[in-house]
Amino acid sequence: MRLSAWRPGSKRWALATALALGVLALAGCAQTPQSVLSPAGPVATTELQVISLGFWIMLGVGVVVLGLLLAIIFRFRARKNDDALPEQVEGNTRLEFAWTIIPVLLLAVLAVPTIKDAFAAASPPNPSTALPVTVVGHQWWWEFDYPTLHIVTADEMHIPAGTQVAISLQSVDVIHSFWVPRLAGKLDAVPGRTNSMWLEAAQPGTYAGQCAELCGTSHALMRLSVIADSPSAWSAWVQKMQHPQNTQPTSGAAQAGFKDFSTAGCSACHTIDGTSYKGTLGPNLTNLGLRVGIAADNLANNDANLAKWLANPPAIMPDVDMPNLHLTQQQIADLSAYLEGQK
Ligand code: HEC
Ligand SMILES: [Cu+2]
Structure with a gap:
């Protein structure tokens, strides 16, 4: 392939640029569960206003500075047959005042809502009902x-x-x-x-x-x-x-799991409300069956994932404080019945 076909200005170059821009634009269509640009409450909304203000101020500064730079490069570029020394200047008080005062004013405009909102973000407007x-x-x-x-x-x-x-x-x-x-x-x-x-x-x-x-x-x-x-x-x-239910089951697999919870050592690290299990090194597992996710929300909460977690926690979360306890399949099934049965 001839390299010249990819030169700026060529058809291929135009096509590649259009494709690249298209991909960039499509990225904006992705779901944004963790985007500050789609606030879902008053605090995030206020913060987005400060972000926007900063963005527009900075965009304005960028356009003006780059615009002036380009204009000056163009206007004062070296011309053919012009070997004369350009006019020599040193300092310009008015200009220096201007480029000191304008940024100070812009920063002041940005500082007012920033400081106000930073303090407002620390405590709710109605602490008595919060x-x-x-x-x-x-x-x-x-x-x-x-x-x-x-x-x-x-x-x-x-x-x-x-x-x-x-x-x-x-x-x-x-x-x-x-x-x-x-x-x-x-x-x-x-x-x-x-x-x-x-x-x-x-x-x-x-x-x-x-x-x-x-x-x-x-x-x-x-x-x-x-x-x-x-x-x-x-x-x-x-x-x-x-008022958690089924924390001390008296029959079936759940009862076996309830016993395993102490014999296998789970109770050393985990609490189940309404029982004598009061470990605090790990999460309180009361009503685990109500949870949507497990393992710090990395796995959907279901029997298969819980079994995977119990079989070898460090395989899912490297260096985690919960060791591989080498549980049997039976223990895993019973513990799962016990924990998922609380809901
Ligand atoms: C040495 C302490 C320790 C022991 C013993 C232990 N765990 Fe854990 N466990 C943890 C810690 C810490 C976590 C949190 C892991 C994380 O998300 O960082 C955890 C997480 C869990 C989770 C996921 C909880 C959640 O919030 O998603 C389950 C379920 C669980 N353990 C069950 C058990 C069972 C059942 C046993 C007994 C077979 C057991 N653990 C033994 C420390 C322990
Ligand atoms: Cu952290």
Whole structure:
């Protein structure tokens, strides 16, 4: 193939450019479960306004500066037979004032909403009616603790849609960052410190999130979902979490699983509310059957995936604190019946 066929201006070049631009444009059609550009609540909406303001200011600066640069390159380019020395200038007070004052003004315009909204993002406008949730980062899962409701769970944060949620953010090990892009900007979870933020989902739905601060081997697998419930779904969930069923089954495979939970060592790390199992190194597994996902929301919650997880957790999540416990097929089936039976 002749290389010249690909020169700028050639038909092939035009075609390749059009294709490349087309692919870029199509990328915009992808689903965007984690895009700050499709906010689903008041905090994310306000933050997008600040992002947009910054974007347009910077675009304006870029157009003006590059435009002037191009104009000057064109206007003052070397011409044929013009060997004369150009006019020599040194400093221009007016110009220097202008290019100092204009950026200061632009930054001031950007600073006002940025500072105002940064403070506003820390606590809900109506703290007295907000739902408090303590969110704790662990390598590599999220714990959700509802102090006023006495509910503790993991991976999936249920909230009532249309309600302000006041989040106290903590970490037990390293620095994590809590980020649910469609609901609110990210905030670091720092060991020994409590940071605060709030969020609200305007409509019922599931909003994907993930840890946004490199926190170890399986950082990229540290996912979560915020599930915003309608009022009836919310009260049903709270009711079920406060009064879990089938936590101490007395017959069948579930009963065998209930026993395995202590004999196989699960209870050293996991809590099941309403039982004597009170381990806290791993997620509280009460009502696991209600969950949409398991293993930090990386696997859909079903018997096959739970079996895969129990058979060898580090194969799914490298370096995870839950070891391969070399369970038998029977133990896996019974534990699965026990855990999935709680819903
Ligand atoms: C040494 C502590 C430890 C032991 C023992 C242990 N686990 Fe875990 N387990 C964990 C940790 C930590 C996680 C969280 C993994 C992650 O997502 O980072 C976990 C996660 C899980 C999950 C997924 C939970 C979720 O929120 O998605 C299930 C289910 C589970 N363990 C069941 C069991 C069962 C059943 C046993 C006993 C056979 C057991 N675990 C033994 C520490 C342990
Ligand atoms: Cu993390």
